[in-house]
Amino acid sequence: MDMMLTDSKIHNETRQGEAFAPFEQDSNIYTKRFYIESYGCQMNFSDSEIVASILQNEGFGATRNFEEADLVLLNTCSIREKAEQTVRKRLQAFRQVKQQRPGMLIGVLGCMAERLKSKLLEEEKLVDMVVGPDAYRTLPGLIEEAETGQKAVNVLLSREETYADISPVRLGSNGVTAFISIMRGCNNMCSFCVVPFTRGRERSRDAHSIIQEARDLYEQGFREVTLLGQNVDSYYWHDENTNKPVTFAMLLEMVALVHPNLRIRFSTSHPKDITDDVLFTMAKYENICNYIHLPVQSGNTRILQIMNRTYTREWYMSKVDRIREIIPDCGISSDIIAGFCSETEEEHQDTLSIMDYSRYDYSYMFFYSERPGTLAARRYPDDVPLDVKKRRLQEIVDKQYHLSLVSNQQDVGKTFKVLIEGESKKSEDEWMGRNSQNKVIVFPKDNTNLQPGSYAWVKVHQCNKATLIGTRIDQPE
Ligand code: SAH
Ligand code: SF4
Ligand code: F3S
Numbered sequence: 001m002d003m004m005l006t007d008s009k010i011h012n013e014t015r016q017g018e019a020f021a022p023f024e025q026d027s028n029i030y031t032k033r034f035y036i037e038s039y040g041c042q043m044n045f046s047d048s049e050i051v052a053s054i055l056q057n058e059g060f061g062a063t064r065n066f067e068e069a070d071l072v073l074l075n076t077c078s079i080r081e082k083a084e085q086t087v088r089k090r091l092q093a094f095r096q097v098k099q100q101r102p103g104m105l106i107g108v109l110g111c112m113a114e115r116l117k118s119k120l121l122e123e124e125k126l127v128d129m130v131v132g133p134d135a136y137r138t139l140p141g142l143i144e145e146a147e148t149g150q151k152a153v154n155v156l157l158s159r160e161e162t163y164a165d166i167s168p169v170r171l172g173s174n175g176v177t178a179f180i181s182i183m184r185g186c187n188n189m190c191s192f193c194v195v196p197f198t199r200g201r202e203r204s205r206d207a208h209s210i211i212q213e214a215r216d217l218y219e220q221g222f223r224e225v226t227l228l229g230q231n232v233d234s235y236y237w238h239d240e241n242t243n244k245p246v247t248f249a250m251l252l253e254m255v256a257l258v259h260p261n262l263r264i265r266f267s268t269s270h271p272k273d274i275t276d277d278v279l280f281t282m283a284k285y286e287n288i289c290n291y292i293h294l295p296v297q298s299g300n301t302r303i304l305q306i307m308n309r310t311y312t313r314e315w316y317m318s319k320v321d322r323i324r325e326i327i328p329d330c331g332i333s334s335d336i337i338a339g340f341c342s343e344t345e346e347e348h349q350d351t352l353s354i355m356d357y358s359r360y361d362y363s364y365m366f367f368y369s370e371r372p373g374t375l376a377a378r379r380y381p382d383d384v385p386l387d388v389k390k391r392r393l394q395e396i397v398d399k400q401y402h403l404s405l406v407s408n409q410q411d412v413g414k415t416f417k418v419l420i421e422g423e424s425k426k427s428e429d430e431w432m433g434r435n436s437q438n439k440v441i442v443f444p445k446d447n448t449n450l451q452p453g454s455y456a457w458v459k460v461h462q463c464n465k466a467t468l469i470g471t472r473i474d475q476p477e
Helices: 042-057 081-100 110-116 119-123 136-147 195-199 207-219 248-256 276-284 301-306 313-326 345-358 375-379 386-409
Strands: 032-038 060-062 071-076 105-109 129-131 152-154 177-181 224-228 236-239 244-247 263-267 291-293 331-338 362-367 415-423 430-434 440-444 455-463 467-473
Touching: 032 042, 042 060, 042 071, 042 105, 042 110, 042 136, 042 177, 042 224, 071 081, 071 110, 081 105, 105 110, 105 136, 110 119, 110 129, 110 195, 129 136, 136 152, 177 207, 207 224, 207 236, 207 248, 224 248, 244 248, 248 263, 248 276, 276 313, 301 313, 301 345, 313 345, 331 345, 331 386, 345 386, 362 386, 386 455, 415 440, 415 467, 430 455, 440 455
Parallel strands: 032 060, 032 071, 071 105, 105 129, 129 152, 177 224, 224 263, 291 331, 331 362, 440 467
Antiparallel strands: 236 244, 415 430, 415 455, 430 440, 455 467
């Protein structure tokens, strides 16, 4: 069994070669071509849009076909071993193309670049550039260096870099939903996690530049923004003009005020940092979606402690209670790790029972993968056998399938405001969109003037575990 539910949305390590619609039409103004593939979390996808912007300024146009690219970039993820293996396989495919076209440059960006640094050049001989997540501004110089046949490396991490002034080129966009990166890095030290090493210290982006980006997106026709950070609730930016701090709750409110028709989502919330202020702000603004990604990782207090998550089982449960109290119809999703070091069968049962308690609509589920250099790798033996990890993961996946189905069944008969993202994959006669709780809804187009970016009211009459199926109705009173 593989992690069926895991690699489909945020932590999608296999999603490849996104589309490059925005500037193909003026392709003749570009003298060179780049191709980029992104792996890992939404932040990596968002970073690729920064990279595209930097390259565009250097005269590089995007291509969807790596065989015609002068520059091939892989924006990589290190979160689990499998993520790195996927990238290595991909590099092998590029190697063959490079043998025919030696002038083509291959660059590794992102977290694997940061973790392995110049070791990557020794291990993967045909890689020309290794560029860490805080060094993308130096890409033009690095490309020049690589063009002269030198190996180019910049993996310096920064305490300040937020790329606030760079306007991302939206790659593979549906024209309706977009990411806005609001902070970088992570100051938590979850013992299993490589991110603090690959992304560096936490820093928050200038709030005004975030609002401006949201406004620009709205004007371009976008109707939903997702504010991104490893730990968005610890967003904190000091406004020198007013001499006042901006907290995440304040930022949410500022973005909500950009336009009532612009939906706002955010990810990820660390349970220890999400405040009542944030919950009340969500409740106050209709356009802030009622959906929280609140990774639990484990339902057992001892495991949470050695994971260094800094909350207990009870504390997490009371956070879920608080969310349901302040935002009764809030969707909640989670990340869960099966088989962390020394986890017993009973402790695993605690994870299953906290899933029931939290009634997750969705989860990203993984088995523990030891990452070199992390606290867990140094301190705790990776001692749960692989077959046990996989079996526990399967139990977690089965539980989640059941919870997702039950949650969707409870929505049958309800009416939701849906933001249309595009045509349904299964039928060109149907629209696909999401409700505030982030659930996918499909419904027949009928003969209305709706289009991607429109809102529609949809009454649900059927569901499966992944999708709600409904029909459009007039706006309820
Ligand atoms: N910042 C986010 C998570 C980022 S990583 C947060 O704190 O919630 C995304 C998810 O990958 C994590 O939530 C965790 O469930 C999983 N993950 C991280 N390191 C892992 C590892 N070594 N093995 C398995 N899963 C891991
Ligand atoms: Fe990793 Fe923990 Fe930071 Fe999330 S909060 S990125 S899991 S260290
Ligand atoms: Fe992966 Fe780096 Fe994101 S390790 S999950 S791409 S921050």
